[in-house]
Amino acid sequence: MQYQTGFLNHFATQAVDGALPEGRNSPQRPAFGLYAEQFSTSAFTAPRSENRRSWLYRMRPTTEHGAFKPYSGAANFAAADGSHTTPNRLRWDPLPLSTSAVDFVDGLVTYGGNGGPSEGGIGIHLYAATASMTGRAFQNSDGEMLIVPQHGALLITTELGRMDVAPGHIGVVPKGMRFRVELTDDTARGYVCENFGAPFRLPDLGPIGANGLANPRDFETPVAWFEDRDEPFEVVQKFNGSLWATTIDHSPFDVVAWHGNSVPYRYDLARFNTIGTVSFDHPDPSIFTVLTSPSDTPGTANCDFVIFPPRWMVGEDTFRPPWFHRNVMSEFMGLVHGEYDAKEGGGFAPGGASLHNQFNGHGPDVESTAKAMQADLKPTKIDNTLAFMFESRAIIQTTQFAMTGGLLQSDYDACWTGFPKARLP
Known part of the structure; x- marks a missing residue:
């Protein structure tokens, strides 16, 4: 298959030579009797940097249906x-x-x-x-x-x-x-x-x-x-x-040529250039954002698509898995393959999912926490894994199927049971 590269550039392509008109988007007589149709996913008057539309030259207009x-x-x-x-x-x-x-x-x-x-x-x-x-x-x-x-x-x-x-x-x-x-x-x-x-x-x-x-x-x-x-x-x-x-x-699927x-x-996702610390502290998940859908509040997304791909961990005197946190964002996580480094040893399986809605505490399980706190902090490669999150600023409401469809794990909370109490002097 052939592709054009670049993120939302203005592309021009034709499957038949001469099908793409020159100079006018909607000519009186498109070549070969094609029909010109504009496909817009933004308002016509959106700022140029936000305006998204393509001109399609097709064998029949999409108006032809019952x-x-x-x-x-x-x-x-x-x-x-x-x-x-x-x-x-x-x-x-x-x-x-x-x-x-x-x-x-x-x-x-x-x-x-x-x-x-x-x-x-x-x-x-x-x-x-x-x-x-x-x-x-x-x-x-x-x-x-x-x-x-x-x-x-x-x-x-x-x-x-x-x-x-x-x-x-x-x-x-x-x-x-x-x-x-x-x-x-x-x-x-x-x-x-x-x-x-x-x-x-x-x-x-x-x-x-x-x-x-x-x-x-x-x-x-x-x-x-x-x-x-x-x-x-x-x-x-x-x-x-x-x-x-x-x-x-x-x-x-009868569009012979298009531009837009x-x-x-x-x-x-293997082309994502992961950024991380080279001194101390675990950076927050924002550094793993592939795509974002912004909201009307600057810096707070309608949705972020975040991945956790293979990467090196090198921070000194640092708890390397994701730290325990409560967050304004709601997090729905999936696993494509391998193990997620904060949930090792089963439970979170490829093809499965988890949901941590806003301000509900979550983080690594007991076993992953103990392992990370006792680890020798030499450079470590997290490999053979790909997890992701859909993050949203609003509460993620769950459906009846999600709650009663037979796939919900009743024992999920147990992975955080048994943390030793801190011993003060």
Whole structure:
């Protein structure tokens, strides 16, 4: 597959020579009888630095469809209403894989979230799929979707082209863009952050300077690709928290050329340049931020996407795992592979998840704490691991499935039981 590189540059690409017009975005007669359509994910009058839009030149306009009707699939893909939310620290076993054919859309399960499409916030979902999406597409009109595969690679076909997204990578699909997910392995499982707020962007680097964290050049967006298929396609749309469906008589992936900066993209998390101390103290998780969705409060995110990749630990006279803390941010954590250094020895498994809502104390378990306090502090490589967090400034409300679906671990609090009492002189 071919890609263009750079984070939200203005790209121009065509699958057929001559399909991309020159000089005018919406010419009277586009080449080959194509239709010009603008795809906007920001207000028309947003500042230039914030404005996101792309011009699509397609075989048919997206206006050609019948009425949407309620969709009855994906029964556990739903908003959290807050009635099942507690202050307790929570941890879940991985989602099981179905023995029947379940695609990405029907395999989505909501664990929690906050806000909504009108006020910002996030939705947090896991997926477990055993079949590719065939003859159908999905459009999320409520939020941008950040997809984190944990098991099984995905082929994500969007209106602007195709992306292969394997575990260790992320894929991001803009709000309102149609896409389908095919499996390149027999099964697939992973995590999704549905972002209702400001689109994800790179965090400012501040005193870090010009280099570090995620580099713009390492983000990849697909080149134009289309399919000319005249056959029924189901389009499932998430709108205002509910799912709807309609059928069209052709493939929705018929964009022959496009240019702009409202685009899908992927990123290889192994390219993240981790920053850490070379003297003492454990830096806070902000230094692991890959992408951020800012809020109206400077420095307080609607959502941060944070990773904990392989890295060296070298601080002197320093407790090296994450310290015990209570935080204004709510933290939903997942594990792609390996062990997380603050929860060693089982319990937090790849494909599983945990939630520490704001101001509820958490940190390393008893065993990890004792090991870290007694360790010989020579340079140590944390390797063969990849964990991440979706962090939000608001309480993450949990769903009924998250609390009663049979995957919640009832003994999670026990990992913090048995800390020896400090002995004072």
